Amino acid sequence: MADASVESQSSMMSPSIWLEKGFGLAFPFIVALVVAAVILLVIGENPIDIFSLMAKESFGSERRIAATLSAATPLLFTAVATAICFRTGVFNVGVEGAFVVGGIAAAFIGFSLPAGMGFAIILVAFAFAALVGAIWLYIPGVLLAKLQVDEVVSTLMLNFVAFGVTGYLVNGPLLSEVSGNNVTPPVHEAAELTRLMPPSTLHAGFIVGILVVIAYAVWTRRTPTGFSAAMVGYSQRFSRAVGISVPASIILVMVLSGVVAGFGGASHALGQLHRFTDGFSPGYGFTGMAVALLGRNSAIGIVLGAILFGALASAGTTIQLFSNIPLDLVNIIQGTVMIFAVVEIGRLRFLSRRAAP
Amino acid sequence: MAEAATARADATVRLGARNISKSYGPVRANRDISLSVAPGEIHAIVGENGAGKSTLMRILQGMEHPDSGAIIVDDQEVRFSQPQQALETGIGMVHQEFMLAPDLTLLENLVLGDEPVSLAAGPLSRIDWAQALQSGEELAKKTGVAVDWRRRAGGTPVHIQQIVEIIRLLRRGTRILILDEPTAVLAPQQVEDLFVLLRNLRDTGTTILFISHKLKEVVALADRVTVIRRGEVSYSANVAETDSDTIARYIVGGNDTSLIETGRASRSKTGDGEVVLNVTGLEAPSLEKSHPLHGVSLSVRKGEIVGLAAVSGNGQDELVECLVGLRSASKGRVELLGGDVTHATNGERRRKGIAYISADRRHEGLATLAPVQDNVVAGSHDRPPIGKGMFLSLKQKRRVATERLASVDVRYGHLSDPVSSLSGGNQQRLVFAREIASDPKVMVVSQPTRGVDLNGIAAIHKLLLQFRDDGGSVLLVSEELEELLYLCDRIVVMAAGRIVGEAPVEGTDIAEIGRMMVMQGHADG
Amino acid sequence: MIVEQIIAASIVMTTPILLAAMGGLVNRQAGIVNIALDAKMLTGAFVAVVVSSATGSWLVAVIAAALAGALVGLLFSLVITRANANMIVAGLGLNVFVAGFLGFILTWVYKSSGTLRLPDVQLLPHFLPESVSGVPIIGRALAELEPLTVFAWATVFVLPFLLASTRIGLWVRVTGNAPQVARSMGLPQKSIQDFSTSFAGFYSGLGGAHLALASIGLFNEGLTAGRGFIALAAFYFGRDRPVATAMVCLLFGFLEATQIRMQTAGLPPKLIGTIPYLMVLVALCIAGWRASRRKALS
Structure with missing residues (x-):
């Protein structure tokens, strides 16, 4: 054993560290905007003009705000599902897959139960989607907790299994007989989530999403299991030594993540598309990861991040029409945010080390 | 192959330290340490865990920079900004954690970073395995050990790994060899073999700095010994002119008589209370670089502090983990307040009334x-x-x-x-x-004052005594004998995974316990 | 006849996965799990089409694709080794970024959405004389043989030697196996990792070039179709050993080549497509189960 005389630095949390933290939250997004600005300059556009156009297109009117919130809706779910695991130190990248299987599960309930059941179909559909999502992520959760199977690889692989299985289902057993390839029949009208601001597609799923974020906030701060999970995220050895069961926490957060992702899939299927199609998710799980990273797993951060990415998506679509700026700019920004959200952790560590005497 | 830096035959100090000081925050790990090792000498550095030995070695090896003071090589002052420079100067260190890549073969490990090539093409150079093998064999012959160079390092017995590491350093021109507790993981016969090898090396001109806890080994091997206590050199002598009792006294601070005479807290008032924690015939596999438990039995009564004295790596960590439920015993029984908790989880034991102060405060005691x-x-x-x-x-x-x-x-x-x-x-x-x-009934407390300043130590001692006076029981594991003598009602000594003695505190000599701890380790291990 | 077709198609389908997997396994041996192989393949495919069209030379196009992949790999590596970024998140981010970046260029420069068709794209040549197609069973595969497939398989058999017996091979292995040993022996651990990630980018770029130039001669946003992840599955299952990984790639190539035929036999291609990933899951479970048993026994 090495000499244990080395002490951790004793320095109080100073205001400058809080400033640094605040900057840390904005840093990846600032970098992404700079990258986008450079690209815009290269193609001869004025970034300020484009950014202000984008701001107008995403928040400029009631309709645009509705479009932004609509685009943010699935991200609320996937970001919470990701954050639940990340704050526990579980690197679950399988939210995308759970979202997709949850979506098909809800769609299946939505068109196969008798239409006469009315609102109850929605409840059953959400419950079933949550169950399927939970089982989906329970598998890698148990593998990690009991056999130390690397969760990154197992959840990544499960995503592709989800795409394959759902792709098979919508082309086979669940294929709509009237609508052609790659789609299920539409859900009953009774199973559709209410549109909040027609003609916008903003639907009741957004409210469910906000409720999920609130529930997440309550869970993280005001429940013993949320507390335990946070401790596991800080240090597994410490948690074990104070009597917290690490495997139980890991399995719990994977299941919760699956439930939330399943809800997200249900919301998207019943509220947005009214059915399940191949290509159901254009990567909401991964964008949700960017949101969770940007929001540092905090509830408020997640809401802001989801709205930010929702705004990018909704502005991106219309901006392509108005200014010939390709929609792909949004992906560039998202990718940059993801990369710099993790780079920045190293940067912070570097700064604080330098600050130490 | 790297050319050995030319050794100066006429140097009087092969390796030395001049007034080295090093602090980590408020903790002064090294204070004004001076040391000189003559060419062709085996020099032992001894001291308790946390005394500052490892810090000094890290400095000599270029892994840390002293706050003040200088390193001397061949009578000249040198400065290392990275370990690579120390290696090039001829200083090589064998660490406690062996520095071999487990999935590579011994031969691959041998040549790492200094590969003989048959076709020079920068990084794409083809390694000349035949030549590598030859150089390995030659050095192995010198050391008198047969090495199967094609074996995976991870699947090789530890004493062979250690020898390969020494050979690797020799091959790179090391003439000052630093060994950090090299015998901690070796069986007695292997220790003997290592000593033969080290004496051979000394006789062929290698200077050796040897860090150890074990006095018996120091006396058997070293030419000169330096004791470090609380970051300072407390004693230095030629081994021929001293004896292990004297060294032991300097290690544990026994010469600081004032502490021994007055350093006793009030004793337990309850005395013969009921047994609250009882361990019988406990056996458990070991952590890395340590000893498994062999039939450990001990008990702690209500309202007493029982000290467990052991040099680190003698099974006390395993015992503690078995007691608090972080490690499962392969045999034996743990009883808490009369109930069997041998297979209970940590959480269950806690609910029954056990509390745990971990020795590893930064990773286990706290998040x-x-x-x-x-x-x-x-x-x-x-x-x-x-x-x-x-x-x-x-x-x-x-x-x-x-x-x-x-x-x-x-x-x-x-x-x-x-x-x-x-x-x-x-x-x-x-x-x-x-x-x-x-509100626990029993506290298992391991190294509670390690890395804590003096005021903090006093406060922690007060807490423990208060807890005992309120009827609590404590099993206190510490390497600080003074601390044990000050706090405990009885002291149990552990060595090589076994309980080797027990003594009431009254009338027990600190040197006596120190001897049991350091001498008995290999007598029956 | 059908057998000949299947063999030929399997080999063609295997090549891009194989190239990316060879790069990825070297990367993983150096301790980096490269989740962004797909991004580098996509980059390689795009560059290959553009350069082939511009120069009319498949060789220049292939080299440009490999270098572009290596450059992306190097930048990715710097983010990980110098800025301490988490390799998984950064990898996923890079996939999103590259897809966006290429899509942007496609739309902006070439005014096309999704697919890039350029004139005069030179495809990879079939260099064996047409007469080899007369050889039984493998004749068709021989006739369709192009340089990248040969290069890929040459790599499979050269790589074990390079890893075992060159300096850089030894350095790569020790860096992944025991980074602290590499550091203490004075090896430039971070630069070695940067090299290995560039290497992975180089080979993924080649894989992308093969996708674009083997037969279709155009670029499409969905061209890689997750092949970077299939390659990842392959070297996980092949435990980073070149020959074993190549065999897994061959199996995956075969599955891809026969998907259409299996459909007529009642086996849905989408389900077949999940086999590589399920195989990795099973392999991970077995490895985990073994490790836990070993732990319990000791």
Whole structure:
């Protein structure tokens, strides 16, 4: 054993560290905007003009705000599902897959139960989607907790299994007989989530999403299991030594993540598309990861991040029409945010080390 | 192959330190240390864990920079900005954790970073394995050991790994060899073999710096010994002119007579209370670089502090983990308040009334990046008053945390500051605050004052004595014999995974216990 | 006849996966799990089409694709080794970024959405004389043989030697196996990792070039179709050993080549497509189960 005389630095949390933290939250997004600005300059556009156009297109009117919130809706779910695991130190990248299987599960309930059941179909559909999502992520959760199977690889692989299985289902057993390839029949009208601001597609799923974020906030701060999970995220050895069961926490957060992702899939299927199609998710799980990273797993951060990415998506679509700026700019920004959200952790560590005497 | 830097035959000091000091924050790991090792000498550095030996070695090896003072090689002052430079100067170190890549063969490990090539093409150069093997064989012959160079390092017995590491250094021109507790992992016969090898090396001109806990080995092997205690050189002598009793006294501070005469706290008043923690015939596999447990039996009564004295790596960590439920025993029985808890989890034992102060405060005792309040309530967060059914009361959490922190006078800035912002002493007090708050019957306490300043030590001692006077029982594991003598009612000595002796505190000589700890280790190991 | 077709198609389908997997396994041996192989393949495919069209030379196009992949790999590596970024998140981010970046260029420069068709794209040549197609069973595969497939398989058999017996091979292995040993022996651990990630980018770029130039001669946003992840699955299952990994790639190539035929036999291609990933899951479970048993026994 090495000499244990080395002490951790004793320095109080100073205001400058809080400033640094605040900057840390904005840093990846600032970098992404700079990258986008450079690209815009290269193609001869004025970034300020484009950014202000984008701001107008995403928040400029009631309709645009509705479009932004609509685009943010699935991200609320996937970001919470990701954050639940990340704050526990579980690197679950399988939210995308759970979202997709949850979506098909809800769609299946939505068109196969008798239409006469009315609102109850929605409840059953959400419950079933949550169950399927939970089982989906329970598998890698148990593998990690009991056999130390690397969760990154197992959840990544499960995503592709989800795409394959759902792709098979919508082309086979669940294929709509009237609508052609790659789609299920539409859900009953009774199973559709209410549109909040027609003609916008903003639907009741957004409210469910906000409720999920609130529930997440309550869970993280005001429940013993949320507390335990946070401790596991800080240090597994410490948690074990104070009597917290690490495997139980890991399995719990994977299941919760699956439930939330399943809800997200249900919301998207019943509220947005009214059915399940191949290509159901254009990567909401991964964008949700960017949101969770940007929001540092905090509830408020997640809401802001989801709205930010929702705004990018909704502005991106219309901006392509108005200014010939390709929609792909949004992906560039998202990718940059993801990369710099993790780079920045190293940067912070570097700064604080330098600050130490 | 690297050319050995030309050794100066006429040097009087092959390797030395001149007034080296090094602090980590408030802790002064090395204070004004001077040392000189003559060419062709085996020089032993001894001292307790935490005395500052490893810091000194890291400095000599270029891994750390001294705050002040200088390193001397061949009578010249040198400066190392990285380990590579020390290696090129001819200083090589064999660490406690062996530095071989487990999935590579011994031969691959041997040539790493200095490969003989048959076709030079920069990184794409083809390695000349035949030549590599030849150089390995030659050096192995010198050491008198047969090495199967094609074996995976990970599947090779540790003593062979160690020898390969020594050979690797020799091959790169090392003429000053530093060995950090090289015998910790070896069986007695292997220790003998290693000593033969080291004497051979000395006789062919290699200078050896040998770090050890074990006096018997020092006396058997070294030409000269230097004792480091609390960051300072407390003693230095030619081995031929001293004896192990004298060295032992300097290691444990036995010459500081004032402490021994007055350094005793009040004794337990309850005396022959009921047995609250009872261990019989415990056996368990070992952690890395340590000893498995062999039939360990001991008991702790109500209202007494039992000390467990052992040099680190002699099974005390395994025992502690078995007691608190972090490691499962392969044989034997652990009873808590008369109930069998041998197979109970850590959580279950805690609920029955056991508390645990870990020796590894920074990784096990605390979650250093988590807020102060979370650290001090963790473990009782799921029970009233904090946990109420499915929910957790933030108000109660704050209240409980504030009360607990105040009860042991922890100085902190804000409840939500990370624990890492606290000083070592305050961190340890926080751990005590958490553990005592659950109103335990027994506390298993391991190295409670390691890395804690003097005021902090006094506070922790007071806490332990108070706990005992209130009827609590303590099993205290420490390498600080003074601390054990000061606090304990009885001391049990452990060596090589066995209990080797027990003594009441009254009338026991500190050197006597020290001898049991350091001498008995291999007598029956 | 059908057998000949299947063999030929399997080999063609295997090549891009194989190239990316060879790069990825070297990367993983150096301790980096490269989740962004797909991004580098996509980059390689795009560059290959553009350069082939511009120069009319498949060789220049292939080299440009490999270098572009290596450059992306190097930048990715710097983010990980010098800025301490988490390799998984950064990898996923890079996939999103590259897809966006290429899509942007496609739309902006070439005014096309999704697919890039350029004139005069020179495809990879079939260099064996047409007469080899007369050889039984493998004749068709021989006739369709192009340089990248040969290069890929040459790599499979050269790589074990390079890893075992060159300096850089030894350095790569020790860096992944025991980074602290590499550091203490004075090896530039970070630069070695940067090299290995560039290497992975180089080979993924080649894989992308093969996708674009083997037969279709155009670029499409969905061209890689997750092949970077199939390659990842292959070297996980092949435990980073070149020959074993190549065999897994061959199996995956075969599955891809026969998907259409299996459909007529009642086996849905989408389900077949999940086999590589399920195989990795099973392999991970077995490895985990073995490790836990070993731990319990000791």
